[in-house]
Amino acid sequence: MLQHLRQHRPVIAPSMLKCDFGNLQAEVDRIDAANLPLYHWDVMDGHFVPNLSYGAMLIAATRKRTSTPFDVHLMISDPAAYVDEYVKAGCEAITFHLEAVPEPRELLQAIRKQDVVAGLAINPNTPFEAAEPFLQDCDLLLVMSVNPGFGGQAFMPEVLPKIQQARKIAGDELLISVDGGVAAETISDCAVAGADIFVAGSSIFDHDDYGIAGARLVSQAGSHVSATAKGS
Numbered sequence: 001m002l003q004h005l006r007q008h009r010p011v012i013a014p015s016m017l018k019c020d021f022g023n024l025q026a027e028v029d030r031i032d033a034a035n036l037p038l039y040h041w042d043v044m045d046g047h048f049v050p051n052l053s054y055g056a057m058l059i060a061a062t063r064k065r066t067s068t069p070f071d072v073h074l075m076i077s078d079p080a081a082y083v084d085e086y087v088k089a090g091c092e093a094i095t096f097h098l099e100a101v102p103e104p105r106e107l108l109q110a111i112r113k114q115d116v117v118a119g120l121a122i123n124p125n126t127p128f129e130a131a132e133p134f135l136q137d138c139d140l141l142l143v144m145s146v147n148p149g150f151g152g153q154a155f156m157p158e159v160l161p162k163i164q165q166a167r168k169i170a171g172d173e174l175l176i177s178v179d180g181g182v183a184a185e186t187i188s189d190c191a192v193a194g195a196d197i198f199v200a201g202s203s204i205f206d207h208d209d210y211g212i213a214g215a216r217l218v219s220q221a222g223s224h225v226s227a228t229a230k231g232s
């Protein structure tokens, strides 16, 4: 899975929060036809964030419909209680919030032990230094560029220095994902700062053709992803 993600950099990951749940099979077909290499599932519990989305049951049902890898972004207060459900649902990457689990080492290690990519997410107000001690136990750092809870919000450029810091300190091994308001106008700044996974909700699902929307994002980001990073 890590190899898959590294090979597909810049990775455009459609945020399923914005898809048409009334026609999920059609959405899966359109995403896969567009060759988007990673699904991003936003799980919200109405407690950690003021919104409720969907859970492992829906993800497991969709798992049967596509072989494209899944990353689940857990915006929930007690991720440790639910990680096994998301592994069983077929998620290849599990990302949870540092704000929910201030001592995340044990949970990151437990995720890795199951051969699943371990991701740690930080909110816009959380400094990079809070996550830094745990980076050796992470495969992926997700930097939120909106306050979590809703799709369609405006990108917060003030998070870009955190991405730069993470890339400088962690080197090329760490996958850095940016999530929230990523669009054609904002993606190149994220790529220049050092991100390699770009979560895209509105900037994919608001378009008629996901292939064209994805290719546009790749071309805006692509030239900034270093040649050594690509395919390494």
Ligand SMILES: O=C(CO)[C@H](O)[C@H](O)COP(=O)(O)O
Pocket: 015, 017, 018, 040, 042, 073, 075, 146, 147, 148, 149, 150, 151, 152, 153, 179, 180, 181, 182, 199, 200, 201, 202, 203
């Ligand atoms: O985690 C999220 C919100 O909490 C979503 O992944 C994110 O907002 C994606 O949607 P958009 O690209 O429209 O901002």
Ligand SMILES: [Fe+2]
Pocket: 015, 040, 041, 042, 073, 179, 199
């Ligand atoms: Fe997300």
